[in-house]
Amino acid sequence: MNAPHTLATLCLTLIASSACALDDAEHDLGESDATSSSDGETHDEPPGYTVVDPRAQYLGRSSAEWGAAWWAWALALPGTGHPLLGGTADCALGQSGPVLFIGSLAGASLRSDRGGALRRCTVSSDTAVLVPIVNVTRDNVGAAPDDHATDAQLAAAARSYVDDMDIVALVVDGDVLSAAALAHHRAGAHRGRYALPDADSVLERFGVAVTERTVDPSFGDGIYVMLELEPGLHTLDIAALDVRDPADDLDDLVIEVSYELDVRDGIDESHPHP
Numbered sequence: 001m002n003a004p005h006t007l008a009t010l011c012l013t014l015i016a017s018s019a020c021a022l023d024d025a026e027h028d029l030g031e032s033d034a035t036s037s038s039d040g041e042t043h044d045e046p047p048g049y050t051v052v053d054p055r056a057q058y059l060g061r062s063s064a065e066w067g068a069a070w071w072a073w074a075l076a077l078p079g080t081g082h083p084l085l086g087g088t089a090d091c092a093l094g095q096s097g098p099v100l101f102i103g104s105l106a107g108a109s110l111r112s113d114r115g116g117a118l119r120r121c122t123v124s125s126d127t128a129v130l131v132p133i134v135n136v137t138r139d140n141v142g143a144a145p146d147d148h149a150t151d152a153q154l155a156a157a158a159r160s161y162v163d164d165m166d167i168v169a170l171v172v173d174g175d176v177l178s179a180a181a182l183a184h185h186r187a188g189a190h191r192g193r194y195a196l197p198d199a200d201s202v203l204e205r206f207g208v209a210v211t212e213r214t215v216d217p218s219f220g221d222g223i224y225v226m227l228e229l230e231p232g233l234h235t236l237d238i239a240a241l242d243v244r245d246p247a248d249d250l251d252d253l254v255i256e257v258s259y260e261l262d263v264r265d266g267i268d269e270s271h272p273h274p
Contacts, residue, residue, distance in 0.1 A: 048232055063187040070130060075202060119257065119258070120262070128229075129226070132222050132224050135162075139217065154218070162221045168223060173234055190221070191217050192217070193216035196214075234260070238255065240254075
């Protein structure tokens with residue numbers, strides 16, 4: 001198994017060709033499946049995966065609806081043992097069924113010279129994998145009533161977070177999905193809702209004063225890629241970069257995580273997503 005890419009090798013070496021720059025993405029749907037290998041070459045053999053067309057509903061849900069479901073899953077889990085807080089937690093905790101949700105580490109800001117996080121998961125061959133490259137949800141949890149934002153302001157804040165990303169990248173089994181491809185997987189601002197656990201919520205771990213356990217509305221946005229993987233070993237490298245202060249790279253927001261997925265036949269699934 002190849003070592004995970006760092007953001008430096010994954011994106012910064014490709015930026016001259018704008019392969020990872022979301023702002024420079026072409027918007028011709030004919031380019032939406034464009035990939036190249038991480039060594040810059042194009043391979044003729046068929047890949048062991050399928051990138052699901054983001055223009056079509058998948059199992060009755062749009063990309064925005066899958067994004068809302070992702071947040072409902074991620075925020076329903078207690079912080080202890082949460083699969084997005086690092087450690088060796090089970091990737092499938094709190095979920096199973098036809099789609100496996102994965103993601104970057106919550107609150108992570110990993111510089112490329114440190115290398116990204118690496119997660120290993122076992123996946124059923126009849127389960128798709130939802131991969132958020134960058135995603136966000138905005139709501140009024142923890143805000144004083146006089147400071148509550150309107151629905152329009154929350155939606156705009158979610159859009160702005162994704163708009164501000166200078167670089168986004170996904171590498172699947174060594175194939176780099178182009179920025180044009182990823183642009184088509186953006187869900188757009190959408191409304192959702194979620195329920196927090198009675199105690200030990202992820203939000204409380206990040207200092208948010210939680211006064212309600214059911215949050216409605218929340219407004220999200222993000223780039224979500226749905227993958228169907230053939231049995232075998234697969235690697236995913238996910239990266240995003242927001243250069244917030246060109247004079248201080250320690251202020252940059254850096255998302256960097258790699259997954260090694262062991263896709264197998266015959267794994268039992270029984271607990272669907274909310």
